Amino acid sequence: MAQFQPVRGTHDILPDDFARFRSVIDTARLAASLHGYREMATPMFEVVDVFARSMGESSDAVSKEMYAFTDKGGEHLALRPEYTAGICRAFISNGLQQHVPFKAFAWGPMFRYERPQKGRQRQFHQIDVEVIGAAEPQADVEVIALAADILRRLGILDKCTLLLNTLGDPESRVAYRAALVEYFSAHKASLSEDSLKRLEKNPLRILDSKDEGDRKLVADAPLIDNYLTQAAGDFFAAVKAGLAQAGVPFQVDPRLVRGLDYYTHTAFEFVTTHLGAQGAVIAGGRYDGLIEQLGGNPTPGIGWAGGIERLVLLSDPKPQAAPMLAIVPVGEAAEAEAIALAGELRRADIAVELGYKGNVGKRMKRADKLGCFGALIFGADEMAKGVVKLKDFASGQEAEIARGDLVAHLKARA
RNA sequence: GCGGGAGUAGCUCAGGUGGUUAGAGCACCAGAUUGUGGCUCUGGGGGUCGCGGGUUCAAGUCCCGUCUCUCGCCCCA
Structure with missing residues (x-):
């Protein structure tokens, strides 16, 4: 192999x-x-x-x-x-x-x-x-x-x-077992091969047999009720x-x-x-x-x-991934900033995915594939203004949110 | 341990009676679209056909063995 x-x-x-x-x-x-x-x-x-x-x-x-x-x-x-x-x-x-x-x-x-x-x-x-x-x-x-x-x-x-x-x-079980052994021993000829072994090893299991012939015998076998x-x-x-x-x-x-x-x-x-x-x-x-x-x-x-x-x-439970947000930085400065932002959000118990590489299109595509509910997009423009863009995938809407309000905003969203 | 069925791409499957470079859909990757995902279009990667042996000029295809999965028995969750 x-x-x-x-x-x-x-x-x-x-x-x-x-x-x-x-x-x-x-x-x-x-x-x-x-x-x-x-x-x-x-x-x-x-x-x-x-x-x-x-x-x-x-x-x-x-x-x-x-x-x-x-x-x-x-x-x-x-x-x-x-x-x-x-x-x-x-x-x-x-x-x-x-x-x-x-x-x-x-x-x-x-x-x-x-x-x-x-x-x-x-x-x-x-x-x-x-x-x-x-x-x-x-x-x-x-x-x-x-x-x-x-x-x-x-x-x-x-x-x-x-x-x-x-x-x-135990007392009931011993008595019942003895009764079963007596009953099935008398019908050995019609017992299946498997059940003959069970008769030696674990007579109770004969009751559970799937063999057609055994089942007929079992139907008339003694019941435990009478031995309890x-x-x-x-x-x-x-x-x-x-x-x-x-x-x-x-x-x-x-x-x-x-x-x-x-x-x-x-x-x-x-x-x-x-x-x-x-x-x-x-x-x-x-x-x-x-x-x-x-x-x-x-x-x-x-x-x-x-x-x-x-x-x-x-059961067929739909595997439900925890809601996640993608961070999509544009440009080198944003790339560095993204690492800090990801840490900040994760410390606030917000799950984020920070792609390792790719242009905006690639990262957006990956975010969508991962089932992210949205993406945080920011480049030089946004950084200069102190905001990030939050794009909601379901609606396609984008909104600018002040960097300082981001955690509170995301928390409120949930 | 016993008896049946099945194994072809990551997944689901095509590949009459052996015939030359083994296919499709989905998935994946790339491009159209180097600041915007889903939809679409174009292209690409990926298979020693489970593995080993045999028959044959020629085997995914036939034969044998083996491994794994699967259905039932045994047993059990």
């Missing part, structure tokens, strides 16, 4: 794209802060065990998709495939149990060695929300409502459906009631399950039909056992992650 190209599954984010990318983050950050979540970040890589122990050794994310490596010091590290494990590790490392409930918002790159597709990359980016140290269903409701608020602000809530389910507490303990059932009822109170519509989907071991109780997904096979836009759930698995004191938690690229694909 003659030329370098980005590594498979990675993408450059060029300025126009970045504007959309950032607007998703900004929107999420704003909504999160309105709900009392504070932004934080953890490293992009961790000791491998942080992920292996939390997500489960056998999960695909850990066993086949992890960017794991040994550094020069012999440490076994991995690029993070998700955010939850790292934030929980940080919760433990920093003794944050004194701050519970700890409410965090974060975003950043994630890495999974998967086969790339639209809406699925090897380096992708997530926004993430976690509440650690809250066992109450109100936390579930708040976290989900926050996700819905972000989707609403992005103008894509109506393209998404909120699917909701419960996996119960009283407490787990009450918890789920409280979450549903809370969502209704919050005005967040949802659809209970008994087939919604999670791939990762650490989930308990509430599981949810905002899904869309607009992204092909990559339907999940924001997904998460409760993980009451996770902190303990990572070596902390038993601490409940709940959170979700949303794929920024997927959110960008779904």
